[in-house]
Amino acid sequence: xxxxxxxxxxxxxxxxxxxxxxxxxxxxxxxxxxxxxxxxxxxxxxxxxxxxxxxxxxxxxxxxxxxxxxxxxxxxxxxxxxxxxxxxxxxxxxxxxxxxxxxxxxxxxxxx
Amino acid sequence: xxxxxxxxxxxxxxxxxxxxxxxxxxxxxxxxxxxxxxxxxxxxxxxxxxxxxxxxxxxxxxxxxxxxxxxxxxxxxxxxxxxxxxxxxxxxxxxxxxxxxxxxxxxxxxxxxx
Numbered sequence: 001x002x003x004x005x006x007x008x009x010x011x012x013x014x015x016x017x018x019x020x021x022x023x024x025x026x027x028x029x030x031x032x033x034x035x036x037x038x039x040x041x042x043x044x045x046x047x048x049x050x051x052x053x054x055x056x057x058x059x060x061x062x063x064x065x066x067x068x069x070x071x072x073x074x075x076x077x078x079x080x081x082x083x084x085x086x087x088x089x090x091x092x093x094x095x096x097x098x099x100x101x102x103x104x105x106x107x108x109x110x111x112x
Numbered sequence: 113x114x115x116x117x118x119x120x121x122x123x124x125x126x127x128x129x130x131x132x133x134x135x136x137x138x139x140x141x142x143x144x145x146x147x148x149x150x151x152x153x154x155x156x157x158x159x160x161x162x163x164x165x166x167x168x169x170x171x172x173x174x175x176x177x178x179x180x181x182x183x184x185x186x187x188x189x190x191x192x193x194x195x196x197x198x199x200x201x202x203x204x205x206x207x208x209x210x211x212x213x214x215x216x217x218x219x220x221x222x223x224x225x226x
Contacts, residue, residue, distance in 0.1 A: 042155070055214070098143050098211070102154035102155040
């Protein structure tokens with residue numbers, strides 16, 4: 001089942017902060033975050049693994065609440081380059097490793 | 113390294129025609145996959161492969177075939193194109209099929225079926 005992302009869209013001024021959430025009704029092994037600019041391929045940002053390990057971008061922060069099966073991506077002191085659509089992808093248990101299920105995306109617009 | 117490459121970038125087909133979308137990676141990645149992206153629906157997994165000779169179905173496999181004869185290549189075949197297959201198709205690869213691996217996406221193929 002597809003994870004649910006919120007909000008669907010957010011408009012920020014440069015320097016403002018935002019939080020994007022990704023929730024699943026199933027137990028997760030990992031949550032992956034990608035950013036996609038219009039007409040381009042998704043670009044990897046971060047992976048959060050069950051147990052607390054994180055891999056990825058050192059200027060992006062995120063959290064994974066294993067009890068709630070929810071991940072949050074924090075856009076801090078936003079820059080114009082942060083504009084794009086953010087997707088979370090989830091991996092469930094070991095029988096679905098590699099088979100990411102993606103949320104519908106959160107569109108982020110950062111204005112000057 | 114070129115990373116993940118896809119051809120063609122754009123294709124128009126008539127209903128009933130068949131075609132193959134090409135995907136190649138030069139990173140010696142074990143795992144490769146195909147996704148389709150439709151407006152408002154994010155990315156959905158079509159087929160995936162955990163190594164040469166091994167493929168399996170994803171979430172939306174109907175109307176598509178895959179094979180993987182080499183580590184580098186993972187073509188996606190549309191057997192008889194339908195307007196519902198109008199979409200953007202992305203190929204992705206990762207070092208292994210084991211959990212928590214970064215997936216690298218190709219630039220995509222935009223397909224229009226008339």
